[in-house]
Structure formats: C-alpha cells, structure tokens
Amino acid sequence: MVDYVSSLSIDFSLIYPEIxxxxxxxxxxxxxxxRQLGALAPGIGVVTLVLALGFTAAQWGDQKAGFxxxxxxDDFGTMFKGIFTVASFLTLLIAHRYMKVRGIDxxxxxxxxxxxxxxxxxxxxxxxxxxxxxxxxIMSIPLYVMAGFNRRSLESNxxxxxxxxxxxxxxxxxxxxxxFIFGAAETTNLRRIAADFSYIAGHFGVYxxxxxxxxxxxxxxxxxxxxxxxxxxxxxxxAPTPVxxxxxxxxxAAGFAAMLRIFxxxxxxxxxxTELFWILAVLTMSVxxxxxxxQDNVKRMLAYSSISHAGYIIIAxxxxxxxxxxxxxxxxxxxxxxxxxxxxxxxxxxCRSGCKSDLPELSGLAGTNPYLSVALGLFMFALAGFPPTVxxxxxxxxxxxxxxxxxxxxxxxxxxxxxxxxxxxxxxxxACFFDSPSAKPLTPIRxxxxxxxxxxxxxxGTLGLxxxxxxxxxxxxxxxxxxx
Amino acid sequence: xxxxxxxLILAAVLFGxxxxxxxVSRNMIIMFMSVELMLNAANxxxxxxxxxxxxxxxxxxxxxxxxxxxxxxxVGLALIVALFRNxxxxxxxxxxxxxx
Numbered sequence: 001m002v003d004y005v006s007s008l009s010i011d012f013s014l015i016y017p018e019i020x021x022x023x024x025x026x027x028x029x030x031x032x033x034x035r036q037l038g039a040l041a042p043g044i045g046v047v048t049l050v051l052a053l054g055f056t057a058a059q060w061g062d063q064k065a066g067f068x069x070x071x072x073x074d075d076f077g078t079m080f081k082g083i084f085t086v087a088s089f090l091t092l093l094i095a096h097r098y099m100k101v102r103g104i105d106x107x108x109x110x111x112x113x114x115x116x117x118x119x120x121x122x123x124x125x126x127x128x129x130x131x132x133x134x135x136x137x138i139m140s141i142p143l144y145v146m147a148g149f150n151r152r153s154l155e156s157n158x159x160x161x162x163x164x165x166x167x168x169x170x171x172x173x174x175x176x177x178x179x180f181i182f183g184a185a186e187t188t189n190l191r192r193i194a195a196d197f198s199y200i201a202g203h204f205g206v207y208x209x210x211x212x213x214x215x216x217x218x219x220x221x222x223x224x225x226x227x228x229x230x231x232x233x234x235x236x237x238x239a240p241t242p243v244x245x246x247x248x249x250x251x252x253a254a255g256f257a258a259m260l261r262i263f264x265x266x267x268x269x270x271x272x273x274t275e276l277f278w279i280l281a282v283l284t285m286s287v288x289x290x291x292x293x294x295q296d297n298v299k300r301m302l303a304y305s306s307i308s309h310a311g312y313i314i315i316a317x318x319x320x321x322x323x324x325x326x327x328x329x330x331x332x333x334x335x336x337x338x339x340x341x342x343x344x345x346x347x348x349x350x351c352r353s354g355c356k357s358d359l360p361e362l363s364g365l366a367g368t369n370p371y372l373s374v375a376l377g378l379f380m381f382a383l384a385g386f387p388p389t390v391x392x393x394x395x396x397x398x399x400x401x402x403x404x405x406x407x408x409x410x411x412x413x414x415x416x417x418x419x420x421x422x423x424x425x426x427x428x429x430x431a432c433f434f435d436s437p438s439a440k441p442l443t444p445i446r447x448x449x450x451x452x453x454x455x456x457x458x459x460x461g462t463l464g465l466x467x468x469x470x471x472x473x474x475x476x477x478x479x480x481x482x483x484x
Numbered sequence: 485x486x487x488x489x490x491x492l493i494l495a496a497v498l499f500g501x502x503x504x505x506x507x508v509s510r511n512m513i514i515m516f517m518s519v520e521l522m523l524n525a526a527n528x529x530x531x532x533x534x535x536x537x538x539x540x541x542x543x544x545x546x547x548x549x550x551x552x553x554x555x556x557x558x559v560g561l562a563l564i565v566a567l568f569r570n571x572x573x574x575x576x577x578x579x580x581x582x583x584x
C-alpha cells in the first residue's frame with residue numbers, strides 16, 4: 001500500500017475538470033473588456049462545462065490520491081462532480097434569457113458560476129478538512145456575488161447581504177471546528193483521522209467532540225438544516241431566479257458531499273452523531289414542510305421545500321454505510337433534475353415584466369400554456385414523490401436503506417412528512433389547471449430554446465429515470481468512497 | 485510557560501464575543517467585523533494547538549485563512565457599498581422587504 005499522506009507527488013490528472021473550469025472562467029473574465037467578446041461568455045461557459053463533464057466522465061472508475069493525500073479521486077467524488085457540472089450547465093441555460101430580460105446580462109456572471117463549481121468539486125474530492133474549507137470558500141464567495149447580481153434591485157441586495165453574513169458566520173464555525181479537530185488529531189487529514197479515530201476519541205474526546213459539534217453547525221447553515229435555516233427563504237426569494245435555482249441544488253449537494261465524506265468516511269466511529277443527526281433530520285423535514293404550507297410565493301415555497309428535502313437527505317447521515325450513501329447520491333441526482341426543471345419554468349414565467357411568481361399569477365396557466373403546465377405538474381409530482389416519477393424511487397431507496405438499518409420510527413416520520421408536502425405541491429397544480437384566470441390577463445409567453453432544452457431534459461430525466469431507475473441505481477451504488 | 489488552555493479560553497471568548505456581535509448588532513459593518521473576530525479566534529486556536537503539538541501545519545493553515553478572510557472582506561464590503569448606494573443606510577432593521 002502506498003502511503004499517500006506523506007507522498008508529495010503532484011498528479012494534475014486528479015484535477016483536470018477543476019483546471020478546465022478555471023481556465024474557462026479566466027477566459028470569460030478576459031472577454032469582459034470588449035463588448036463583442038463579452039457576448040461569447042455564455043458560449044464559453046457551455047463549452048467549458050461540457051469539457052469538464054467529459055474529463056469527469058473519464059475519471060469514473062479511477063481510484064487515486066495525490067497532493068499529499070489531500071485530494072482523493074474516487075467514484076464518490078466523481079459522481080458529485082458530475083452532479084455539479086450538470087447543475088451549472090442547466091443553470092447557465094436557464095439564466096441567459098432571464099439576465100437579458102432583467103438587463104443584468106454581464107459576462108462576469110458566467111465566470112462566477114464556473115468558479116463556484118470549481119469550489120464544489122474541490123469539496124467533493126478532498127480528504128483533508130482544510131482543503132474542504134478552501135473549497136467551501138471558493139464555492140461560497142462567488143455565490144454571495146451571484147445573489148446580489150441584480151445590484152439595482154433592493155431585494156437582490158438584501159438577499160446577498162443576508163447570505164453573506166450567514167455564510168461567513170457559518171464558515172467561522174466550521175473553521176473553529178477544524179481547529180479543534182486539528183488539536184485533537186494532530187492532523188486535518190480525514191484518512192488519518194479515520195484510521196486513528198478510536199484512539200483520538202479516547203484520549204482527546206473533549207476537543208474532538210467540540211470540533212465535530214462546531215462542524216455540524218457550520219455545515220448545518222450551508223445545507224440549510226433546521227434550526228440554521230432562517231436565512232434560506234429570504235435569500236432564495238430575493239436572489240435572481242436562476243441563481244435561486246442554482247442555490248437550491250448545487251451548494252446543497254456540495255454540502256452533503258462534504259458532510260458524507262467527513263461523517264461517514266472520516267468519523268464513522270462517532271456514536272453520538274447518530275442521535276444528533278436523527279434530531280436534525282426530523283426537525284429539518286418537519287419544520288420545512290410545515291412552513292411551506294402557508295407560502296403564497298412559489299419561490300419561497302420552493303425554498304421551504306428545499307429545506308425539507310435536505311431533511312430527507314440527512315437520513316443518510318443518520319444511517320451511514322454504503323447503502324445510505326448511494327441512496328443519498330440517487331436522491332441528489334433526482335432532486336437536481338426535477339428541482340431545476342421546476343425552477344426553469346418559474347424563471348420562464350418571471351421573464352414577463354412585473355411577475356413576482358406569486359401563486360395567483362399561475363392561475364389558468366393550463367389554458368394559455370398547456371405543455372408548460374403539464375411539465376410543471378410533473379415536477380411538482382416528482383417533488384412530492386409520486387410514482388412513476390424518479391422522486392418516488394429517490395425517497396423509496398433512501399427510506400429502504402433506513403428501514404434496513406433499523407430506523408423505523410425515523411422513516412415513519414419521513415413518510416408522514418411526504419404526505420404533508422403533497423398539499424403544497426398540489427396547490428401549484430391546482431392553480432395551473434383548476435383556478436379560473438385572474439382578472440388581469442397575463443401576457444402570452446414565448447418559449448426560448450435555452451429554457452425549452454432545460455425543461456425537456458429535466459422532464460425526460462424525471463420520467464425516464466422513474467420508469468428505469470435501475471441504471472442510475474447501479475451508478476450510485478458504484479459511487480462509494482475509496483479507502484485508499 | 486503559559487498553558488495551552490489559557491490560549492484556548494481566550495480563543496473561545498473571542499469567538500463568543502464575535503458570534504454574539506453578529507446576532508445582536510444591528511449595524512452591518514459591526515456584524516461584518518464580528519465575523520472577522522470569529523475567524524481570528526479560530527486562527528488563534530490553530531496557532532495555539534500548533535505550538536503545543538510542535539507542528540507547522542497550524543501556522544500554515546492560518547495563512548490560508550487570512551487569505552480567505554481578505555477575499556471575504558473584499559466581497560462583503562463591495563456588497564455593503566452596493567446596498568448603501570440604494571438604501572443610504574447600513575442598519576439591518578431596515579432590510580425587511582421580505583419577512584424574516
């Protein structure tokens with residue numbers, strides 16, 4: 001066995017996707033100086049992301065470590081890299097039209113998305129707490145700017161400031177936690193921590209558990225677990241809608257990648273964590289669902305719904321083990337698809353002037369845009385977890401893994417929560433199909449190709465994977481940690 | 485020699501002051517300063533551990549954290565300036581377009 005931790009070999013093939021994205025982002029930033037070149041920015045972004053996806057796919061199956069054991073290339077990380085790339089790709093397609101309509105179509109936006117994706121990739125692939133922290137910051141700092149990208153809009157300003165203060169606050173907690181774990185373990189390398197866990201817990205338990213608690217608080221903010229969720233609705237509602245779409249999917253997946261890596265891979269020996277995550281999961285899904293019931297703004301409703309989905313995924317952290325990890329990956333892939341689909345449609349509707357995506361604005365949509373309404377209905381059914389959409393199988397595999405590990409009461413609570421959530425998702429469907437159009441008729445909406453592609457891809461994915469979940473299941477079962 | 489616990493208590497106190505500052509203060513700039521205080525408390529803990537364990541790692545990590553704090557400061561102050569241009573205020577109580 002090679003000692004990866006002490007070897008200083010630098011193997012750039014581990015980070016080809018990251019390098020590609022950084023080069024693409026730099027290219028876009030160079031193009032800012034000329035208006036003609038600036039118009040190419042979305043194109044450069046798309047090409048870069050496709051290339052990065054190609055490099056990521058080429059890494060599938062590789063099991064390598066490098067950079068003094070700080071970066072590990074395993075199928076777990078590669079799978080998450082794929083999720084991030086696809087999410088940014090779809091977001092980029094959604095954003096283009098919206099940014100034009102709102103008059104904020106600046107090339108910098110596309111560079112920010114790419115840099116933020118680099119941060120997420122670093123988080124998913126690192127086996128060192130400090131590199132993970134750096135990845136988190138590389139991800140978060142562009143996100144703060146993206147939230148405030150519409151800088152003449154007061155809502156967007158407010159959203160960015162709240163996100164910034166909360167994000168920086170969470171980072172400080174995370175860093176303090178890392179400091180304490182460093183003090184206990186004499187290293188920040190997860191591989192070493194995992195190897196010596198029982199010794200560290202026995203001798204320096206106080207520092208270790210203080211550190212773990214602080215890290216849970218830090219990541220709790222990032223993935224919007226209750227009671228650290230208060231920023232989510234405001235930030236999601238105020239940010240430009242494509243940015244909200246991105247927030248609700250990619251940083252959340254990155255947060256879970258890091259949490260799974262730390263708590264299932266690095267600190268599987270910590271018993272007290274099971275109860276802690278149990279409480280966190282129940283609180284997150286219940287509070288998210290209950291608060292979503294009375295929201296009249298679709299964006300705000302989807303914000304609370306994303307909180308409750310985070311609660312379901314925390315079940316995987318409670319359960320631990322490879323079954324739960326692969327179920328969580330399946331869930332995140334599925335959630336990425338149908339949530340981005342729903343947001344694509346909301347963004348499309350918001351391209352009309354004065355549209356604030358309140359629920360009454362959707363009434364009678366089926367009369368004017370039948371296909372769009374059917375797609376929106378499909379995504380809502382998928383979010384609620386109805387068969388034959390992929391949303392059903394995502395919940396099914398996750399709950400099955402939990403039952404198998406003996407967490408029956410947790411699954412009962414989760415299933416009850418899913419029933420509650422049906423109410424608010426179906427309110428959207430009801431508004432589209434059964435409410436009479438409001439007195440003020442809406443201007444008809446013309447579909448643009450970029451958003452149409454996103455809606456078709458996500459709808460086909462939601463339905464197709466619902467009928468044939470086997471392939472995705474095999475992929476996510478292959479995507480487990482490499483214990484190098 | 486000063487024991488490591490003294491440094492850790494100081495770090496914890498600074499961290500506590502910072503987090504209370506973020507939660508209690510109504511002024512954006514002071515909230516931002518409080519976050520910086522929290523980051524520096526973490527730096528303090530890192531250096532203290534590093535010195536006690538006779539390792540260089542912690543010292544190096546502090547430099548990385550300082551860089552991150554600088555990047556965060558640049559973005560955060562830019563956001564505050566953008567907000568001030570629209571609002572002419574840095575009082576968090578006035579940012580209530582959306583209910584908390």
